Amino acid sequence: MINSIGNYYPDISVTRVRSTYGFTDVDENKIANTKFTDKLSEDKFTKSNNSADELSSEEKKLVERLKRIEQQVIAHEQAHIAAGGGLVRGGASYSYQSGPDGKRYIVGGEVQIDASPLPDDPEGTISKMQQVRRAALAPSDPSPQDRAVANEASKNEMSARMELSRMQMEKFNSNLNITPEFVNAYA
Template structure:
């Protein structure tokens, strides 16, 4: 290898490094220009929504919040809960939080005494069906408690005979 070959190699490497730097610079500019173009939200025109729609949505949030709170409080009123009421919230159009779901954990432990167990299953069923409008989970709990109570009673009849 001669001196001119090493100079040519060095010059070639230098030019490649320059081109890579230029390409990197172009790529960064392209990313920035795409970011600016794609991530712009026009909020200058406030008249794009109808005030009646805003009020309708807000009323729906308030109504749903009230129904959910009443529903969960009806469950909790039975006194057979293991935890306080837990609500799921969503932010409404006015920035306030509104309940959009909730749950109450019932004490589902069953005593070993058949009469006490039947009484406890009746209480669970009553707690699940306490609200006037049942959710699918409420109905499922009530059905399961009723089935368990019937199973318990049928076992008691078998043992008596």
């Protein structure tokens, strides 16, 4: 996700929505409040020294599921980073969830990207917003937040295109010595 909403896995409930890959990020301060609403009791998820042999079949399935989620989230964030290029600020940051085996698994992530328009540079802003949109939509399954970032980039690109058109019109009019009064007289 680039900066994110969703709960792709309904039996994993978390406290804050910021998603990538349709998973929900968890605020680092609220990880302790994260809970599984699976049929397994919560105390099974707080085990810290379980070996794989000590886990029930349901717990083993959950561990495998958490491993798959982790791989998908990492791939999702890497797609943002690869497409974002120089606009990416730092690497991906991840949210974790403890599994029944006591290990922490990545269940959400975020990539910070510079999506601010360039002041007094509509052409540069157009190019930058196109890259922001590509980065936001790079994963095969963009999250709702990813789509929102892409939409905002499109709006900023449109504004920059309008500004560029206005500047080009002013330049054209000044070359013809057309004043605003002249234009208004025939409007």
